[in-house]
Amino acid sequence: MIAYTLLAGLLFGLYFSLVALGLNLVFGVMRLINLAHGDFLMLGAFLAYGLYSSAGVNPVYAIPAEIVAFVLAGVALYYAVVPRLLSSRDPEMLSFILLFGLSQIIEALAVIAFGNDQRAIPATVFGIHPVSLFGQTFPAAWAVSAVVSAAAILAVYFYLYRSRLGHATRAVMASRDEAASTGINVHRVSAIALGAGLALAAIAGAFSPFMLGSIGPDMGIRITTVSFAVIVIGSLGNPLGTVLGGLVYGLGLMLMETYFPSWANLLPYVLLILILLIRPSGLLGKRVRLA
Amino acid sequence: MSPSAPLLSVERLSKRFGAFQALDGLTLELAPGEVLGLVGPNGSGKTTAINVISGVYSADAGSILLDGRSIGGLPIHRRAHLGINRTFQVPKPFRGLTVGENLEVAAVYSRADRAEIGKCLEFLELAPLVGREAASLNSAQQKRLDLARALIARPRLLLVDELGAGLNPVELQRMAQTLTTIARSGVALLVVEHLLGFLRELTTRVVVMDAGREIFEGSLEVAARDRQVIDVFLGG
Numbered sequence: 428m429i430a431y432t433l434l435a436g437l438l439f440g441l442y443f444s445l446v447a448l449g450l451n452l453v454f455g456v457m458r459l460i461n462l463a464h465g466d467f468l469m470l471g472a473f474l475a476y477g478l479y480s481s482a483g484v485n486p487v488y489a490i491p492a493e494i495v496a497f498v499l500a501g502v503a504l505y506y507a508v509v510p511r512l513l514s515s516r517d518p519e520m521l522s523f524i525l526l527f528g529l530s531q532i533i534e535a536l537a538v539i540a541f542g543n544d545q546r547a548i549p550a551t552v553f554g555i556h557p558v559s560l561f562g563q564t565f566p567a568a569w570a571v572s573a574v575v576s577a578a579a580i581l582a583v584y585f586y587l588y589r590s591r592l593g594h595a596t597r598a599v600m601a602s603r604d605e606a607a608s609t610g611i612n613v614h615r616v617s618a619i620a621l622g623a624g625l626a627l628a629a630i631a632g633a634f635s636p637f638m639l640g641s642i643g644p645d646m647g648i649r650i651t652t653v654s655f656a657v658i659v660i661g662s663l664g665n666p667l668g669t670v671l672g673g674l675v676y677g678l679g680l681m682l683m684e685t686y687f688p689s690w691a692n693l694l695p696y697v698l699l700i701l702i703l704l705i706r707p708s709g710l711l712g713k714r715v716r717l718a
Numbered sequence: 719m720s721p722s723a724p725l726l727s728v729e730r731l732s733k734r735f736g737a738f739q740a741l742d743g744l745t746l747e748l749a750p751g752e753v754l755g756l757v758g759p760n761g762s763g764k765t766t767a768i769n770v771i772s773g774v775y776s777a778d779a780g781s782i783l784l785d786g787r788s789i790g791g792l793p794i795h796r797r798a799h800l801g802i803n804r805t806f807q808v809p810k811p812f813r814g815l816t817v818g819e820n821l822e823v824a825a826v827y828s829r830a831d832r833a834e835i836g837k838c839l840e841f842l843e844l845a846p847l848v849g850r851e852a853a854s855l856n857s858a859q860q861k862r863l864d865l866a867r868a869l870i871a872r873p874r875l876l877l878v879d880e881l882g883a884g885l886n887p888v889e890l891q892r893m894a895q896t897l898t899t900i901a902r903s904g905v906a907l908l909v910v911e912h913l914l915g916f917l918r919e920l921t922t923r924v925v926v927m928d929a930g931r932e933i934f935e936g937s938l939e940v941a942a943r944d945r946q947v948i949d950v951f952l953g954g
Contacts, residue, residue: 594815594823602810604774607794608803609867610828614793 440677445576447657449624456620462526465650466533471632493629501622537644545641568637656695662709731780740766742930758927801874809864813853828871894919
């Protein structure tokens with residue numbers, strides 16, 4: 428039982444890393460908490476659902492469309508809102524109000540467009556046979572989600588640490604004014620980061636019918652809360668710290684689901700409070716302070 | 719007045735933060751290779767002047783000309799591409815990156831020759847630290863890295879914001895020699911500094927500011943005897 432729980436925790440941990448990765452990337456670059464993060468994940472879920480229900484497209488094949496659509500949406504959202512937001516007198520407070528409002532608008536529009544019903548994509552889309560891992564069997568959808576999540580995390584690693592754009596992105600994360608005075612177009616770099624952040628959320632959304640059970644317009648706020656817990660556990664502002672937070676959350680969730688199922692929904696809040704009490708800068712907090 | 723055609727002309731520059739008038743009609747000129755000290759008590763507007771000239775803040779009024787071309791509406795990175803580079807009062811190097819990566823980013827995005835990185839590291843005595851993460855450097859090393867990051871972009875105008883603060887006498891002497899060498903290569907320097915002894919090593923020409931305005935322009939020696947300057951510094 429424990430081996431199954433731990434392995435399932437790792438699979439879900441990788442998935443929750445992907446869920447929260449975009450939120451942390453955006454926070455790292457812009458120092459803004461995107462309160463509409465979960466709503467963009469929900470939109471990604473509905474895009475994958477729409478492609479499946481209308482054309483039978485496997486969610487894996489929906490990923491390129493998700494990336495294109497959400498990178499463009501992120502870049503457009505950035506230039507429409509963020510430069511003015513950042514130049515305001517109180518960008519943090521204003522961003523909370525604005526992004527919370529955006530979250531509510533997206534949810535309301537989604538209710539109008541899709542209705543309140545919960546939707547699902549049958550897990551058989553990935554085949555009817557379970558996947559065996561270290562002697563334990565898991566639904567194929569879990570394994571595919573974990574593999575896609577790991578690939579997305581690797582892509583973010585190469586983007587941030589092995590590309591010229593990534594070096595500029597990390598420079599902006601370290602100091603926006605110094606980066607700009609070095610000749611970096613911080614708005615372009617930040618717009619791409621927001622686009623990447625939304626695209627990561629959308630990819631996670633494509634697999635949410637399998638990992639979260641079902642999708643609905645009201646899922647956004649819950650996802651944002653979980654994502655926030657994950658990045659606080661790992662470390663705010665350090666995108667790759669999200670992986671540690673995701674794994675802790677995934678393992679915690681599976682242990683709770685197995686041994687204390689009726690308490691499992693409290694996990695993000697309990698972990699959030701614990702980490703803020705014990706190590707407020709997150710498990711990789713030292714690096715955050717230096718970042 | 720400047721000895722030759724000005725590289726930088728700032729005319730009647732104003733900047734207000736709420737009720738606080740940080741700059742109030744500041745006017746100054748700087749020629750290529752010239753060093754101009756910008757001094758004044760805390761809150762007199764020196765750093766704001768540098769922030770407005772470099773583009774961190776936009777001016778409320780007035781003009782900034784580089785080589786006769788208005789640059790007041792350009793974002794920071796465009797001004798950097800035109801040759802305006804700066805250091806910061808509290809250096810914030812790209813901490814997650816190594817010293818070498820810091821300069822590589824600066825070289826790439828300022829469209830400079832990456833071959834200059836090695837020379838710059840040698841010039842600022844950072845070569846032994848090339849693989850070190852910037853966050854692990856001490857304060858003096860971070861200041862040199864901040865200067866190197868600005869230098870790698872081949873500036874024509876270098877805005878230096880209290881580079882001497884926190885340095886010991888030996889480090890101050892070496893920094894003064896470094897800045898003098900930079901100026902002799904034709905780079906104009908606008909130096910905000912509280913340490914007048916350090917500034918004296920670099921230049922004799924200063925602008926003294928108070929409440930966002932220029933109250934004196936001339937040599938440091940004359941400024942030291944000027945009644946208004948003395949009153950401002952002594953709070954009289």
